Amino acid sequence: xxxxxxxxxxxxxxxxxxxxxxxxxxxxxxxxxxxxxxxxxxxxxxxxxxxxxxxxxxxxxxxxxxxxxxxxxxxxxxxxxxxxxxxxxxxxxxxxxxxxxxxxxxxxxxxxxxxxxxxxxxxxxxxxxxxxxxxxxxxxxxxxxxxxxxxxxxxxxxxxxxxxxxxxxxxxxxxxxxxxxxxxxxxxxxxxxxxxxxxxxxxxxxxxxxxxxxxxxxxxxxxxxxxxxxxxxxxxxxxxxxxxxxxxxxxxxxxxxxxxxxxxxxxxxxxxxxxxxxxxxxx
Amino acid sequence: xxxxxxxxxxxxxxxxxxxxxxxxxxxxxxxxxxxxxxxxxxxxxxxxxxxxxxxxxxxxxxxxxxxxxxxxxxxxxxxxxxxxxxxxxxxxxxxxxxxxxxxxxxxxxxxxxxxxxxxxxxxxxxxxxxxxxxxxxxxxxxxxxxxxxxxxxxxxxxxxxxxxxxxxxxxxxxxxxxxxxxxxxxxxxxxxxxxxxxxxxxxxxxxxxxxxxxxxxxxxxxxxxxxxxxxxxxxxxxxxxxxxxxxxxxxxxxxxxxxxxxxxxxxxxxxxxxxxxxxxxxxxxxxxxxxxxxxxxxxxxxxxxxxxxxxxxxxxxxxxxxxxxxxxxxxxxxxxxxxxxxxxxxxxxxxxxxxxxxxxxxxxxxxxxxxxxxxxxxxxxxxxxxxxxxxxxxxxxxxxxxxxxxxxxxxxxxxxxxxxxxxxx
Numbered sequence: 001x002x003x004x005x006x007x008x009x010x011x012x013x014x015x016x017x018x019x020x021x022x023x024x025x026x027x028x029x030x031x032x033x034x035x036x037x038x039x040x041x042x043x044x045x046x047x048x049x050x051x052x053x054x055x056x057x058x059x060x061x062x063x064x065x066x067x068x069x070x071x072x073x074x075x076x077x078x079x080x081x082x083x084x085x086x087x088x089x090x091x092x093x094x095x096x097x098x099x100x101x102x103x104x105x106x107x108x109x110x111x112x113x114x115x116x117x118x119x120x121x122x123x124x125x126x127x128x129x130x131x132x133x134x135x136x137x138x139x140x141x142x143x144x145x146x147x148x149x150x151x152x153x154x155x156x157x158x159x160x161x162x163x164x165x166x167x168x169x170x171x172x173x174x175x176x177x178x179x180x181x182x183x184x185x186x187x188x189x190x191x192x193x194x195x196x197x198x199x200x201x202x203x204x205x206x207x208x209x210x211x212x213x214x215x216x217x218x219x220x221x222x223x224x225x226x227x228x229x230x231x232x233x234x235x236x237x238x239x240x241x242x243x244x245x246x247x248x249x250x251x252x253x254x255x256x257x258x259x260x261x262x263x264x265x266x267x268x269x270x271x272x273x274x275x276x277x278x279x280x281x282x283x
Numbered sequence: 284x285x286x287x288x289x290x291x292x293x294x295x296x297x298x299x300x301x302x303x304x305x306x307x308x309x310x311x312x313x314x315x316x317x318x319x320x321x322x323x324x325x326x327x328x329x330x331x332x333x334x335x336x337x338x339x340x341x342x343x344x345x346x347x348x349x350x351x352x353x354x355x356x357x358x359x360x361x362x363x364x365x366x367x368x369x370x371x372x373x374x375x376x377x378x379x380x381x382x383x384x385x386x387x388x389x390x391x392x393x394x395x396x397x398x399x400x401x402x403x404x405x406x407x408x409x410x411x412x413x414x415x416x417x418x419x420x421x422x423x424x425x426x427x428x429x430x431x432x433x434x435x436x437x438x439x440x441x442x443x444x445x446x447x448x449x450x451x452x453x454x455x456x457x458x459x460x461x462x463x464x465x466x467x468x469x470x471x472x473x474x475x476x477x478x479x480x481x482x483x484x485x486x487x488x489x490x491x492x493x494x495x496x497x498x499x500x501x502x503x504x505x506x507x508x509x510x511x512x513x514x515x516x517x518x519x520x521x522x523x524x525x526x527x528x529x530x531x532x533x534x535x536x537x538x539x540x541x542x543x544x545x546x547x548x549x550x551x552x553x554x555x556x557x558x559x560x561x562x563x564x565x566x567x568x569x570x571x572x573x574x575x576x577x578x579x580x581x582x583x584x585x586x587x588x589x590x591x592x593x594x595x596x597x598x599x600x601x602x603x604x605x606x607x608x609x610x611x612x613x614x615x616x617x618x619x620x621x622x623x624x625x626x627x628x629x630x631x632x633x634x635x636x637x638x639x640x641x642x643x644x645x646x647x648x649x650x651x652x653x654x655x656x657x658x659x660x661x662x663x664x665x666x667x668x669x670x671x672x673x674x675x676x677x678x679x680x681x682x683x684x685x686x687x688x689x690x691x692x693x694x695x696x697x698x699x700x701x702x703x704x705x706x707x708x
Contacts (some may be wrong), residue, residue, distance in 0.1 A: 064428035069476035070375075070404045099471050099498045100512045 343635025495519025
């Protein structure tokens with residue numbers, strides 16, 4: 001599909017606009033999804049940590065650690081929770097889900113702290129870790145590690161879906177733009193041909209050649225009631241005006257009487273063999 | 284690998300399955316009591332598949348030998364004992380589902396011979412939930428505390444010593460021979476934590492702390508690597524390592540420990556399945572000398588006496604009945620190759636479980652009812668099961684045996700350890 005020079009910038013503008021919309025929407029989407037999911041994850045993790053902490057009190061005080069382990073093992077089955085560990089009030093690890101062992105980064109941290117921290121554990125990934133005190137901290141603390149790669153995956157999915165939609169809209173938009181551009185470009189081409197025919201007829205100073213070469217297209221053009229039709233009639237007017245006196249009749253492409261009437265809308269008075277100077281044209 | 288022996292075994296199992304008098308898949312008893320005029324149905328969920336299937340299979344075989352013997356003698360008050368079995372693969376969720384089926388659909392009389400801590404720990408709340416049915420779990424193959432303590436202890440009866448007793452014995456003996464830096468290799472679940480807690484408590488009694496710890500995932504296979512775990516424990520410079528796991532993972536750990544130069548005693552609890560452990564460590568070795576480095580530092584605690592000790596009456600009976608009936612694993616549950624052992628600690632435990640179970644059923648009388656079970660169990664006082672110690676149950680004591688035995692590998696088999704100092708100091 002040929003793109004006329006006149007519309008290349010327009011098409012480029014459309015592409016640029018689409019790109020900007022796509023990029024800005026994606027950035028906004030990333031930010032929104034990331035923020036909301038992160039907040040939701042941290043919130044959920046806190047709830048889970050609190051649930052374990054509440055359930056742990058009785059177990060820690062009255063029962064075997066195997067029960068505690070069984071409890072946290074069930075929570076690790078929840079999607080997104082990658083590890084859970086429970087420490088006593090002295091910081092000793094009482095139960096955890098790490099394999100093959102407790103990572104050095106966690107061992108060297110403050111196991112009694114319950115602040116939310118971001119951790120990067122070698123071989124395991126990146127995590128948001130939240131804590132919850134057991135019995136106001138006097139019986140220890142529960143720590144839950146949520147896998148941030150799951151958040152990243154959800155962001156990727158959200159963006160992927162958005163990009164997919166934008167791509168479809170973009171391709172449809174490109175085809176629509178090309179079609180519309182060509183819709184506008186076709187009469188322009190005809191106008192150009194009409195003008196060229198007029199020029200050639202002036203060169204030969206013969207009447208009717210222009211009509212002969214471009215008769216049908218010229219007729220269509222002059223019959224249009226839009227700007228292109230007006231331009232065609234203007235070209236015709238100037239062509240007739242520039243014709244030496246006494247050679248006016250018959251050299252102009254044929255126009256019907258109603259075409260002549262319709263050209264009044266341009267502000268010009270024109271008719272077969274007559275090319276009046278438009279009022280106020282100043283020429 | 285599918286050996287000729289195992290293939291023959293499967294063929295025989297298929298043929299015998301239809302004839303097995305101790306296992307029938309009839310519908311539930313009409314009144315839901317698990318008892319008919321001719322049968323008493325017991326329900327069992329255990330590992331018959333996966334890397335720990337040897338435990339369920341051997342426990343079943345030992346129990347089946349005794350039940351078969353009793354059934355051929357006319358059963359208990361004229362009723363045959365039927366053991367309805369399901370496979371849980373040593374996983375908690377299938378175990379819970381199986382228990383639901385056994386209790387609600389099959390309506391068995393009682394639950395018997397469950398295998399594993401992570402499974403039993405999850406099943407116990409169901410017994411409490413359905414306590415109006417009066418269902419009890421008898422003699423699970425685990426030494427964990429949850430079925431020995433409130434709030435679920437009242438729904439279970441144990442025969443074996445606990446993990447606390449096993450780990451305390453191991454720690455005491457290691458410390459006694461000067462090995463005070465003790466590390467723990469354990470399964471990352473309730474079973475591992477139970478043993479870990481036992482070691483921790485025992486070390487505290489000696490004023491020590493755990494030298495190091497490493498974990499593995501339940502279901503790990505012998506073909507997997509435990510090198511990272513060995514490296515972690517090696518860095519802690521232990522004098523001994525206590526392993527709380529199943530045979531496949533513990534054998535893999537022992538293999539990698541030797542290969543990486545961690546030459547310290549490796550202790551295993553009774554749950555490990557000693558014969559399967561030894562088989563994995565020695566199979567494929569050139570000769571006994573090539574296998575020795577992998578086995579000479581093993582020390583396994585047991586909750587039943589050695590099946591080699593024929594001075595013990597129950598051991599003699601066990602060997603005789605195992606030889607006479609040679610029970611095969613349930614053919615419909617065991618899909619993977621497995622070659623049963625002629626004798627094993629696990630099957631001996633299953634045998635003793637069944638023997639005591641039959642005694643309890645006898646004490647229930649001619650009209651057995653679940654509501655009378657607890658009372659019947661508490662009548663067991665100073666009962667001679669045929670092992671070294673006598674069995675007693677009271678409302679405050681729901682565990683029959685307390686003794687822990689220690690075994691080491693000698694000439695390719697586990698034998699009772701007499702002198703810790705000579706072996707490990």
